[in-house]
Structures are given as structure tokens and as C-alpha cells.
Amino acid sequence: MKNERLAAKRRTGREMALQMLCQIDQNPLSAADGDGTVFWGMMSEPDGEDVTEGMAESARNAQLRKFASEMAMGAWETRHELDAEISAHVRNWSLRRLGVVERNVLRLGAWELKNRPGVPRGTVVNEAIDMAKYFSNTKAGRFVNGVLDKVADRWRPRDGAKGIETPQAAADAEEGADA
Numbered sequence: 001m002k003n004e005r006l007a008a009k010r011r012t013g014r015e016m017a018l019q020m021l022c023q024i025d026q027n028p029l030s031a032a033d034g035d036g037t038v039f040w041g042m043m044s045e046p047d048g049e050d051v052t053e054g055m056a057e058s059a060r061n062a063q064l065r066k067f068a069s070e071m072a073m074g075a076w077e078t079r080h081e082l083d084a085e086i087s088a089h090v091r092n093w094s095l096r097r098l099g100v101v102e103r104n105v106l107r108l109g110a111w112e113l114k115n116r117p118g119v120p121r122g123t124v125v126n127e128a129i130d131m132a133k134y135f136s137n138t139k140a141g142r143f144v145n146g147v148l149d150k151v152a153d154r155w156r157p158r159d160g161a162k163g164i165e166t167p168q169a170a171a172d173a174e175e176g177a178d179a
Contacts, residue, residue, distance in 0.1 A: 009067075013064045013068045013071070014108065014131060015135075016064065017068040017075075018101070018108055018135065021071075021072040021107065024072065024076050026100060074111050078114075083107070085151055085154065085155075086107070089150040090147055102143060105132045108128065109128035110148065110155075112124045113148070
């Protein structure tokens with residue numbers, strides 16, 4: 001039961017991170033405050049239309065705010081590196097041509113794959129797929145799956161014999177990338 005609540009909070013945090021990152025992507029000046037003050041100010045008060053009471057309650061949760069802000073700001077600050085890796089796996093498209101949701105779901109997923117080794121690869125990819133489907137459409141979920149799986153192969157490789165992500169396989173891949 002406790003694990004289910006934690007998973008639900010993390011999902012909410014990822015959704016908030018996506019919304020925050022989309023806002024920053026559309027208005028880069030909103031990143032200038034560095035901690036999402038503008039975003040959290042808007043999200044903290046329900047307005048009956050765009051911000052529900054549940055969303056506002058979540059936005060007032062300090063742990064969720066920290067989790068979401070770290071993800072969104074981390075992805076934004078490293079977007080050039082993330083975009084280069086993502087672009088290597090997107091055929092016949094530039095990242096700017098992707099929809100805002102798809103582009104930022106990919107950024108968040110790539111950031112989490114690179115920066116949160118304690119979160120299983122499958123969890124990162126599945127959460128990204130679910131967000132793409134929810135905030136965009138089913139086709140976006142399939143697209144995100146294909147791209148993030150390739151990013152994950154580079155940053156979180158699997159043990160070829162078992163298909164299981166291993167720390168040693170990730171370390172070996174990182175060494176190979178540095179060579």
C-alpha cells in the first residue's frame with residue numbers, strides 16, 4: 001500500500017515536471033526564477049478550469065514540488081545534451097518539429113535515465129509512455145517508447161543474455177562512450 005502511494009506521488013510529480021518543462025519550453029523567461037516560483041504560484045490556487053483542487057493540493061506538497069522542480073530544471077539546464085542524444089534516434093525530424101509534449105516527455109525521460117540510476121529503466125520508459133498518451137495521444141506513446149528505448153540502450157544498457165539492466169552493463173557502456 002505504501003509503495004502504491006509513493007508510485008502515485010512520483011507519477012504526479014512527473015506530470016507536474018512535464019507541465020513545468022512545457023511552460024519553460026514555451027516561455028524560457030519563466031525559467032529565470034530557477035525554482036519554478038511562477039509555475040508553483042499558478043498551480044497552487046484552484047481556478048475551477050485549468051487548475052483543479054487536487055492539482056493545487058499536490059502543488060502545495062513540498063516533496064512533490066522538490067521532485068518535480070528537480071526534474072524539470074535538470075532537464076531544462078541539460079537540454080542541449082539531452083536533445084543531442086534524442087535527436088540521434090529521431091529519424092527525419094528535428095526536435096523543434098515535435099510537439100511540445102512529445103519533446104518534453106522525451107527530455108524528462110532521458111534526463112531521468114541519465115540522472116536517476118536508482119529508478120529502473122522500465123519504470124522511466126513506461127512513465128514517459130503513459131504521460132505521452134495522457135497529455136498527447138496513443139501514437140505519441142508509441143513514438144516516445146521507440147525513442148526512449150534507444151536512449152536507454154545507450155545510457156542504461158541491458159545484460160544481453162537476460163535482457164535485464166545491470167549497473168555493470170551501464171558502467172561498461174559509459175566507458176565505451178568515453179573511449
